[in-house]
Amino acid sequence: MLELRTVTAGYGGNTPVFRDVSLSVAPGEAVGLLGPSGCGKSTLARVAALLHRPDAGTLLLDGTPVRHWRHRAPREQRTAFGVVFQQARLSADPRLALADVIAEPLRATGRREGAADRVAELAATVGLTADLLSRRPHEVSDGQLQRACLARALVLRPRWLVCDEMTAMLDASTTAALVRVVEDYRAETGAGLLAVGHDRVLLDRWCERTVDWATLTTPAPTPPPGTNKVRRGN
Numbered sequence: 001m002l003e004l005r006t007v008t009a010g011y012g013g014n015t016p017v018f019r020d021v022s023l024s025v026a027p028g029e030a031v032g033l034l035g036p037s038g039c040g041k042s043t044l045a046r047v048a049a050l051l052h053r054p055d056a057g058t059l060l061l062d063g064t065p066v067r068h069w070r071h072r073a074p075r076e077q078r079t080a081f082g083v084v085f086q087q088a089r090l091s092a093d094p095r096l097a098l099a100d101v102i103a104e105p106l107r108a109t110g111r112r113e114g115a116a117d118r119v120a121e122l123a124a125t126v127g128l129t130a131d132l133l134s135r136r137p138h139e140v141s142d143g144q145l146q147r148a149c150l151a152r153a154l155v156l157r158p159r160w161l162v163c164d165e166m167t168a169m170l171d172a173s174t175t176a177a178l179v180r181v182v183e184d185y186r187a188e189t190g191a192g193l194l195a196v197g198h199d200r201v202l203l204d205r206w207c208e209r210t211v212d213w214a215t216l217t218t219p220a221p222t223p224p225p226g227t228n229k230v231r232r233g234n
């Protein structure tokens, strides 16, 4: 179970991006998260994937409270997540060939053995032909690069997938292909999914449950009558 309990997070200013948000994803479950631009969905997704430390609240991973985020998180927790972001160009190292983009998590965790076979297998899964694997990000289309980023997210066989507007920049057929890859992977492994997006139709079709951001956040309490500080007549 992936469980956020009354989580508050932001970027160090006086006001957090959101307060007291709770959300859980059961093993094998697909949960969609829908909300207006700027409300904090990506921030929440990053907290859930151990990429952004919250200011307060608890993240439980299979019942164990997470104590560290990013590089300080234990490897076994970090590698439990595969994350795909909206902007593939910002999340792929421009110096690497696509084969190395896909293999990056294997290299970072010292699992080089069999890496070439795993990359070839995943490239076929996401629909990348062999000739594309030697190209660098600027030599492929957005859709091809996002396919590589999805392959990278799957390369360590994560138990949780976080797809943050993974298909927002893509056409309908690439969107359908990538959603199919995620669903095949989940059917095979039982991985849970948190899919963030703006497209209710897509999320409803993709996920068992779609959660509206407005239902997650606790509205600020309304002040009792008579405490209104607006002065009249000035």
Ligand SMILES: Nc1ncnc2c1ncn2[C@@H]1O[C@H](COP(=O)(O)OP(=O)(O)OP(=O)(O)O)[C@@H](O)[C@H]1O
Binding pocket: 011, 017, 035, 036, 037, 038, 039, 040, 041, 042, 043, 044
């Ligand atoms: N690195 C950062 N530093 C400071 N503020 C940030 C940072 N990243 C995001 N924010 C701010 O946090 C708020 C929430 O951003 P976030 O990206 O989580 O929203 P979102 O709901 O995912 O938006 P969108 O749907 O447009 O992607 C925004 O006001 C944004 O400007």
